Amino acid sequence: MIHLVDVVQAGVAAGEQVDEGLAVVPPAIAADGVDEVFGVFLPRMMARGFAPVVTRQVGVRATDTGDEWTLSPVQQGDRQRVERGRAVGEAVLSGTAAEIELCLWKRLPGSVLRVDGDASVASDFLAGRATP
Template sequence: MSTPIDHLAEFERTAAEFAAVLDTVDPAAAVPGCPGWTLADLALHLGSGQRWAASILLSGTRQKVPEVLRTTASWADWYAGTTAALAAAIRAVDPDEPCWNFAPVEQRAGFWSRRRMHETVIHLVDAVQAGAAPDQRAASGLTAVPAELAADGVDEVFGVFLPRLLARGFEPAVTRQIGIRATDTGDEWTLTPVPQGDRPQVERAKATGEAVLSGTAAELDLCLWKRLPGSVLTVEGDPAVAAAFLAGKATP
């Protein structure tokens, strides 16, 4: 993550890829990463989330997720419209402007371009896998996530979602010190539990602990979001510590 990511540009690029999938894959196709959902359900979820984020950015305050009716337009066109609305809202608000978000992190507008980019990345993986043969799903999902975005996604999980889930009352995913290493980007993290259920300490640029998990940045990101099995990662140290972390709830 040495080069800053243009989250808005990457959001728009990834959203265009998602729209392209909607044009080519049956909307009734099952989404393996979201059991019980079709691709149409996924499009509604992602598009309504974009409208929600746009309303928050423009108001600066918490808003209800809109109840979206099934669209009479093509799924790709409707989704592209929600993408354009969110991109316009991001451009209209200074990233340093105070703005509500759902996590116990700094309440600034810049949160949303990063968050919606990663939301789109993970659901692009879901959409691509919905259109792939069962034996091609893992590989097709990995190719949908550029390494630098995946590394930033891992960092977002540690900085945003671990504290969010703790704040919502879930058991901590980090109960023993663990290291995480992205073999392709060189990014490393050490997660250290803090007493009394507070958010874990996150130390970047080193990976140490009772266990160290290694894999490509995309493998790490998709494992944290439960889109790949933890068995794709390499474990150094105590395998029980690694297994407990991977089984924990690091993401919604």
């Protein structure tokens, strides 16, 4: 899915408004992609020696699918703790599943997401490397 968005974003002619690629991502597929980032890519990045992305508890809420996740900090080398079904933390990020997915892959700026709670916790999380 992320590569399809890359193609859509790359196909914009010079001087035209950038196509965010959101229209090509069905919500259920995007929510599955967010799950994949949290369950596969975050642990993989930590195993490769990247600093933990989750340093304080963060909630993530997909407003279009109803999916919710809570990510809690872990020690370097431990598997990322993700709780599905609720979004709580010092910061809770909300947006469509596609917006969340594209922010996690750095294809959209984190500013497209709504933040409830501590904005610095949200920006630290979004600035981290959750994906390669």
